[in-house]
Amino acid sequence: MNQIEDMQTFVRIVEAGSITRAAEQLNTVKSAVSRRLSQLEKRLGVSLLTRTTRHHTLTEHGQSYYQQSLRIIEEVAVIEASLLQENCALSGRIRISAPLVFGIEHLSQAFLAFNELHPDIIFDVDFDDKKIDLVEGGYDLAIRIAKLEDSNLIARKITSTRMVLCASQKYLKEYGTPVVPQDLTTKHKKLLYNKAHETWHFIDDKAKSVSIKLPTALTSNNGNFLLESAIKGGGLLNVPDFICYKAIKQGKLQLVLNNYLVHTTIPIYALYPQNRHLSHRIRRLVDFLVEYYGDKPYWLI
Amino acid sequence: MNQIEDMQTFVRIVEAGSITRAAEQLNTVKSAVSRRLSQLEKRLGVSLLTRTTRHHTLTEHGQSYYQQSLRIIEEVAVIEASLLQENCALSGRIRISAPLVFGIEHLSQAFLAFNELHPDIIFDVDFDDKKIDLVEGGYDLAIRIAKLEDSNLIARKITSTRMVLCASQKYLKEYGTPVVPQDLTTKHKKLLYNKAHETWHFIDDKAKSVSIKLPTALTSNNGNFLLESAIKGGGLLNVPDFICYKAIKQGKLQLVLNNYLVHTTIPIYALYPQNRHLSHRIRRLVDFLVEYYGDKPYWLI
DNA sequence: TTTATTGTTCTATTATTTAGAACTTTAAAT
DNA sequence: ATTTAAAGTTCTAAATAATAGAACAATAAA
Numbered sequence: 001m002n003q004i005e006d007m008q009t010f011v012r013i014v015e016a017g018s019i020t021r022a023a024e025q026l027n028t029v030k031s032a033v034s035r036r037l038s039q040l041e042k043r044l045g046v047s048l049l050t051r052t053t054r055h056h057t058l059t060e061h062g063q064s065y066y067q068q069s070l071r072i073i074e075e076v077a078v079i080e081a082s083l084l085q086e087n088c089a090l091s092g093r094i095r096i097s098a099p100l101v102f103g104i105e106h107l108s109q110a111f112l113a114f115n116e117l118h119p120d121i122i123f124d125v126d127f128d129d130k131k132i133d134l135v136e137g138g139y140d141l142a143i144r145i146a147k148l149e150d151s152n153l154i155a156r157k158i159t160s161t162r163m164v165l166c167a168s169q170k171y172l173k174e175y176g177t178p179v180v181p182q183d184l185t186t187k188h189k190k191l192l193y194n195k196a197h198e199t200w201h202f203i204d205d206k207a208k209s210v211s212i213k214l215p216t217a218l219t220s221n222n223g224n225f226l227l228e229s230a231i232k233g234g235g236l237l238n239v240p241d242f243i244c245y246k247a248i249k250q251g252k253l254q255l256v257l258n259n260y261l262v263h264t265t266i267p268i269y270a271l272y273p274q275n276r277h278l279s280h281r282i283r284r285l286v287d288f289l290v291e292y293y294g295d296k297p298y299w300l301i
Numbered sequence: 302m303n304q305i306e307d308m309q310t311f312v313r314i315v316e317a318g319s320i321t322r323a324a325e326q327l328n329t330v331k332s333a334v335s336r337r338l339s340q341l342e343k344r345l346g347v348s349l350l351t352r353t354t355r356h357h358t359l360t361e362h363g364q365s366y367y368q369q370s371l372r373i374i375e376e377v378a379v380i381e382a383s384l385l386q387e388n389c390a391l392s393g394r395i396r397i398s399a400p401l402v403f404g405i406e407h408l409s410q411a412f413l414a415f416n417e418l419h420p421d422i423i424f425d426v427d428f429d430d431k432k433i434d435l436v437e438g439g440y441d442l443a444i445r446i447a448k449l450e451d452s453n454l455i456a457r458k459i460t461s462t463r464m465v466l467c468a469s470q471k472y473l474k475e476y477g478t479p480v481v482p483q484d485l486t487t488k489h490k491k492l493l494y495n496k497a498h499e500t501w502h503f504i505d506d507k508a509k510s511v512s513i514k515l516p517t518a519l520t521s522n523n524g525n526f527l528l529e530s531a532i533k534g535g536g537l538l539n540v541p542d543f544i545c546y547k548a549i550k551q552g553k554l555q556l557v558l559n560n561y562l563v564h565t566t567i568p569i570y571a572l573y574p575q576n577r578h579l580s581h582r583i584r585r586l587v588d589f590l591v592e593y594y595g596d597k598p599y600w601l602i
Numbered sequence: 603t604t605t606a607t608t609g610t611t612c613t614a615t616t617a618t619t620t621a622g623a624a625c626t627t628t629a630a631a632t
Numbered sequence: 633a634t635t636t637a638a639a640g641t642t643c644t645a646a647a648t649a650a651t652a653g654a655a656c657a658a659t660a661a662a
Binding site: 319320321331332334335336339352353354355 | 609610
């Protein structure tokens with residue numbers, strides 16, 4: 001009889017919305033989760049959730065047990081954390097939701113570096129640009145590149161990225177290299193990453209603000225794909241610097257109107273569910289990320 | 302990792318005062334308890350109690366973990382109990398401390414009857430007349446035949462017993478049958494159960510109080526032994542009625558000065574540790590005992 | 603110094619838990 | 633109405649964890 005584990009399993013089933021998803025998040029199979037739930041119900045002698053193949057509904061007992069379980073799990077975590085030595089080796093699974101390109105290109109390095117310091121940490125990273133519900137997905141942590149929205153999550157800024165404008169020499173030869181913002185006529189075309197950045201803002205020589213919206217040659221939600229298109233001369237690219245910094249350093253792309261462009265800065269946040277108590281290993285990981293990237297991350301141009 | 306069980310084990314070690322006794326109370330072997338404790342300490346990364354072969358001392362961490370564990374165990378018990386159906390089958394171990402003669406003669410019947418209603422209940426009864434520390438001994442319940450002392454235990458009266466005076470015909474033939482209290486000269490002798498009842502109190506025909514202290518022929522802390530002695534004519538016996546009622550019914554003993562004697566009534570209590578929450582099966586057992594014996598128990602003469 | 607008791611460690615045994623497959627059920631799609 | 637797909641349950645062999653019992657070490661009391 002493992003009461004805490006039963007509570008954790010039950011909470012995960014409720015929040016994930018299904019036994020199958022709970023099993024995935026708990027790193028096990030649905031038969032194990034199904035069995036745990038039915039044994040728990042048998043032990044308590046009450047049904048906690050009425051289940052059909054597609055839908056779950058909490059019973060009154062289930063609702064009560066869910067709330068109480070949340071509290072107990074939290075309290076036990078706080079008690080154990082208060083004893084754990086600050087400098088002890090970290091261990092356990094960390095489930096993370098991370099954006100695709102940034103995650104694969106930049107976070108994975110950082111995670112590997114953290115993992116070398118703490119070999120008993122197991123990373124379980126889902127790379128996905130969709131906005132995931134941290135609680136429903138059972139994530140400990142999410143990394144988001146965006147201005148902060150209102151939410152019931154706690155956010156900590158780990159670093160930031162700037163939008164830059166660039167193009168390949170091939171493109172610039174063909175369409176002409178703009179020297180002042182006004183050179184960007186509709187002959188030019190852009191590679192669009194995100195509708196939020198469709199219009200570009202500049203400050204011209206007379207300190208006047210200039211906004212320009214070029215025709216779109218290509219749209220994609222994948223930064224790397226746009227980057228490749230830009231290198232092949234597909235258009236002007238306005239993307240976060242962490243995407244194109246390497247191509248620029250290697251001379252595959254060059255900055256365009258850099259002194260005129262109003263560089264939008266986008267913060268990069270670590271988000272975690274609003275528990276009173278933040279697990280030690282998560283806090284240490286976020287500290288590590290803040291340290292790893294810093295104010296002036298290596299992709300800064 | 303079973304955090305609640307770890308807490309329960311730790312609490313039992315602390316309260317029992319040793320790993321060996323904790324193991325006995327937990328119905329397992331000391332190697333299992335020792336292993337659980339060392340794994341818990343390993344997991345938490347701190348030492349909870351410094352142990353030598355003879356002595357244990359809680360570390361600061363251990364003190365804190367002990368207090369917190371008590372709270373959590375209690376809270377989890379309350380949560381689960383609030384869900385458990387009132388009419389569901391009872392199960393689990395009940396550890397009881399009971400007095401020797403009353404326990405074997407009377408309680409064991411009642412426990413067997415309860416066990417027939419709830420076959421999944423496992424009784425673990427220690428028959429011992431010594432005053433046991435319920436918390437230290439890890440008992441769920443104790444039965445005590447005595448006026449209530451101050452203590453941090455909760456008491457519920459389940460029934461009562463009266464002191465009666467009796468003797469065998471053999472004795473009365475030899476020493477004479479007293480008709481009024483004044484007939485009890487020092488030629489008579491008593492079989493002494495308990496120093497508290499060395500002096501006997503009567504109300505004589507003139508409504509006058511008479512106290513008499515006879516020479517002691519035999520003293521024992523075991524009621525059955527005194528009973529056998531009395532039947533063999535060893536002396537006048539002043540014991541609780543639950544000890545001698547059968548012998549009286551069978552004519553082996555007969556009441557002496559019954560209309561003159563001031564019958565001391567001794568309450569019989571169920572005692573349990575002062576937890577905010579009384580486990581359902583314990584409450585049901587005590588209810589059963591109250592019902593089983595009632596105001597007029599079957600030993601009433 | 604001896605003895606008795608406590609705690610630890612080791613290993614074979616026992617009990618529990620899990621993974622994976624087969625099967626059942628039900629809601630959505632055709 | 634029929635088919636399809638996804639979710640839940642049940643079953644069993646395999647993996648994992650826990651336990652009992654013995655042997656051993658440590659230490660306080662005799």
